Amino acid sequence: MMDIPHLDDLAFNQITAELIADANMLAEQVNERRPLPSDVIANIQAELLGERVFNSNAIEGNTLTLRETKSILSTGSIIDVGRKREATEALNLGTAINQVQDLVAKREAWSLLDSLTSVHETLMTDVLDQGAGRIRSDRVMITGAKHQPPRPEKLDFLLEKFLKLLEESSEAEPITLATWTHWGIARLHPFMDGNGRMARLWQDLVLFGGKLSAAVIRQEDRSEYYASLTSADDGDFNSLTQLVTRSLNRTLQIYVNAQREVDELKDWAVSIIGETNARVDEKRRLEYLRWVRQMEQVKDAFQRCATQLTNASDGSVEVQVNGFDILDQPTWETLRSSGSASKTWYFWVNFRQGKERVQFCFFFGRHWYSDADRQVDGIGPNACLLISEQRGDEPAVRISELPNCPITLREVLVVNDRVARKRFDVGDESDVYDLNVDPLQIARDFMQEVFLRRLT
Structure with a gap:
């Protein structure tokens, strides 16, 4: 039966x-x-x-x-x-x-x-x-x-x-x-x-x-x-x-396609009659919500990868992701307009392999223009995810400021409504961008580098 x-x-x-x-x-x-x-x-x-x-x-x-x-x-x-x-x-x-x-x-x-x-x-x-x-x-x-x-x-x-x-x-x-x-x-x-x-x-x-x-x-x-x-x-x-x-x-x-067409028509109409303050606020709100959605995908990708690594281990390896609330819109606006903000942690990734431990803080900051930006359209003022490393009781240090740091990830940001990654190319000794990159790929690459190059 x-x-x-x-x-x-x-x-x-x-x-x-x-x-x-x-x-x-x-x-x-x-x-x-x-x-x-x-x-x-x-x-x-x-x-x-x-x-x-x-x-x-x-x-x-x-x-x-x-x-x-x-x-x-x-x-x-x-x-x-x-x-x-x-x-x-x-x-x-x-x-x-x-x-x-x-x-x-x-x-x-x-x-x-x-x-x-x-x-x-x-x-x-x-x-x-x-x-x-x-x-x-x-x-x-x-x-x-x-x-x-x-x-x-x-x-x-x-x-x-x-x-x-x-x-x-x-x-x-x-x-x-x-x-x-x-x-x-x-x-x-x-x-x-x-x-x-x-x-x-x-x-x-x-x-x-x-x-x-x-x-x-x-x-x-x-x-x-x-x-x-x-x-x-x-x-x-x-x-x-x-x-x-x-x-x-x-x-x-x-x-989605219908919404995009409607948005394009709205933008065309605005260019003809002039954009009102209400429209500016509406557009900025939508931009913020899209940014939130992309950043939430990033955190979710790290959480899923951490779970898979821990589950696949015999107990000698453990990866935990501890999350915080995402930026509210006023703080996001502040970072975009060259301001600063405190306590902008988004999530911590804690690694343990045997007795060795290391943790990384992903926090929000302002994207600063660099020579690598010249090759990328649509970056502009941006709030991005930055990364710092902390070992034991030592103070956390930005990865980009650590000498000979083998971790290549520098920033995670949103460019043209898509997740992008800024990383350090060791061969060329310069920053490069990966546009429209899968958040899961960012998480996988980062965690692989930590295990292969940092936890040794």
Whole structure:
């Protein structure tokens, strides 16, 4: 008899974990720049509705084109009597998507059997004879599938268990929960038809409930999709979670692109009519929030690397990251305008290898112009992360001021809304910049240098 794994029992590899983290950061980027103009939102939602209906139906064999699907959804009419069933599938799925959207704020309804059957009835009316909105009482077989759906006599118990686990998972990470929910409905196959579409509907319900967006699995990814469901049947949820996350990221990117277009138009209008003080404040606030987001990614990267190193050790190595609050906006403004500030610690990284210990303080200061800046556009006045080293009871000293220091990292800063790194190139004996660098790369390189060149 099949069983339904608990969410806590799912294990993910590093690729899956980082994809989920990237998706959540992209969602934060979208949410922090809301609201978009209502007409822009309406256009995005209409586009996404067409994409969701077309791809979900196409995966199940519906031959309508994307253009035909959008036309049916916009007009509400069946354009070809000879393809009435396919047109009805499109209309029904569009209505079901809106019905599911009404459930987003009703968390208790996600795990109700009545919610499932009600949406299924909407989905399959005039498509599935006698079966719309009804849990199957017959056995079904999936051609070519390694694992077959449970027999009807086992279905009620398994469905009740699945819905109970869904009810108890309110604190779960949304992407993980959405993937698990998708798999659960697809695996149980509670209806005679429409199970794949129901699985994708409930997946998106969970994602919207987690303040994310729809994950549109494309019909061209159909083979990968079915293979990933089979892997999940065998207990490996990595490929399915990665597919859902990549699909979600494509949707989130639509919002990011729309926001950028709106920002560009705002900037153009300001250049024509002149920028008011309110606009200056708004722009500066947005710049600060973007800077905060990037710096929080840096601290998170160091924390994750520290955890991995400590967990991988036999106990002889330990890395701890102790964090402090990020700069408030007034202090950030002070540092940018050549002022100074005290107690700007952001996080300490403490290393222990055997009996040897060393710690580094990452603190905020003002970026000072140097010859290396000539080769980089967009630096300007900046608040950056600086690093000092402390051993034992000795006073902390800036790494750049330590003689023959083997640690090459000098500054972490934000350039053109992306994380950049300033480091000392030992070969050229000069400072160089790495632009648009992954915060995880900064953390990995720094910690590797500490272990290989400082803790010896």
